[in-house]
Amino acid sequence: MTEPPTPSLKRIVFVEMMGEPGSYDASVYDHFEDKDQEGLWFVKRFDHMPGLIIETCNVCVNAPLPQAREVDGLVLAGSYNSVHDNRPWQEAVRAWLPKMRDHKIPILAICGSHQLLAHMLDSDVVHVNYGSQGGAYAGTFPIDLTAKGEASPLMEGLGSGATFHFANFEHVTSVPKGATLLAASGPVPIAAMDFGDHCYSTQFHPEGTHETLGAAWRNEAPALMENYFESDAGGRLVENFLRLVTRL
Numbered sequence: 001m002t003e004p005p006t007p008s009l010k011r012i013v014f015v016e017m018m019g020e021p022g023s024y025d026a027s028v029y030d031h032f033e034d035k036d037q038e039g040l041w042f043v044k045r046f047d048h049m050p051g052l053i054i055e056t057c058n059v060c061v062n063a064p065l066p067q068a069r070e071v072d073g074l075v076l077a078g079s080y081n082s083v084h085d086n087r088p089w090q091e092a093v094r095a096w097l098p099k100m101r102d103h104k105i106p107i108l109a110i111c112g113s114h115q116l117l118a119h120m121l122d123s124d125v126v127h128v129n130y131g132s133q134g135g136a137y138a139g140t141f142p143i144d145l146t147a148k149g150e151a152s153p154l155m156e157g158l159g160s161g162a163t164f165h166f167a168n169f170e171h172v173t174s175v176p177k178g179a180t181l182l183a184a185s186g187p188v189p190i191a192a193m194d195f196g197d198h199c200y201s202t203q204f205h206p207e208g209t210h211e212t213l214g215a216a217w218r219n220e221a222p223a224l225m226e227n228y229f230e231s232d233a234g235g236r237l238v239e240n241f242l243r244l245v246t247r248l
Contacts, residue, residue, distance in 0.1 A: 009053045010072040010246050014207075015040045015065065016058035017079040017112060020087060020247035024080035028218040032211075038077055042207055045074060046238060060089045065096045068103035073245035075238075078111025083119045094120060106198035106248065109153075110240045114172065114201035118190070128171050130187045137168045139219060139227025140210060143191050149182035154192070154200050156240050162190075162233040164204035168218035169214060171203055198244060206234030228235040 016039045018024065029036040031140055034044075039056030041120040052072075057063040066074075081087055093116060100107060103201035111119045114124045130137040145160045164185075171188040175181045184194035185204070192202045205213055 009238075010051060011070065012052050012054045012073045012075065012242065013066045014039050014054060014056045014075045015077060015093075015113075015242070016063075016094040017060060017077045017081075017089070017093070018058075019080040020060045023087075025219055028215045029212075032215070033088075036113065038207075038212075041068065041212060042075065042077075045209075045235070046242060049239060049242045049246075051170070052242060059093060062089070065092065068100060068105055068185060071105060072248070073106040073242070074100060076107065076109070076113035076117075076242075078167075079114065083112065083113065083115045083125050090116065099145055101195075101197070101199060104197040106241070106245050108206075108238070109167065109199070109201035110207060111203060111205055114193070114203050117168060117195070117199075117201050118172040118179075118193070119175050121179070123172045123176045123190075125170050126173055128168050128187055136221075136224070137166050137171070137185075137187055138221075138224045140165050140229050140231055141185050141204075143183040143185045143204070144148075145183050148180050148194065149192065151237050152182050152192050152194060152200075153238050153244055154194070154211060154237060155182065157236055161207065163229075163231040164206060164234050164237075165203070165208050165210060165228060165231070166204045167213050167216050168203060198248070200241065202237070204234070206237040207232065 026036045033041040043054050082095045102119050119125050142161045166241045180194040185191040188202040214228040
């Protein structure tokens, strides 16, 4: 009897964008087994998902970005670098992203990538003004879903009030033309968007944990670490995205 063919695995690439070495304080992650290698964090957290293989590339150190024919889905990470920095790796991403969109590659863009994607479509990215000191929006905070957000496959099993990890000095101020608002949170009116063709973005960090996000403030503003607490909503959102890719 002939065995049925084994389904091919979908290839997900996690694109690391934390920043060029020396442009951020990597020592805050020294107590983690994998240091600041966020790609390894992602692989270890989500490689249990069936039907896919997860690979990584760090565009900030000139790793080549994947071509559309080589990938079934993309997760674009956040960054310490502002979209206004116009660093060489950011210019490389700006030139590459439209090609991925043209091929309708599913994308989950996070934090700095959310800002970069919106900024490429002429939305403003400005400083967050949170709290009495007008500082960063940093901590584990609830989101408010729009009607479109409640119906989105990205938010399946989640609802208004679900908590996610934010670590933002800047945010997007308007929904770009052609995109749909999915969620807001406090001083961040554009917390999640749907750009169509399975392309989504979030201002918060669904890929991270309260430990990895809290660690970012360890040296600069340690009091902010107390704003983070454990939440499984981010993991569920990422799993929703990965399941979407495996079903296409």
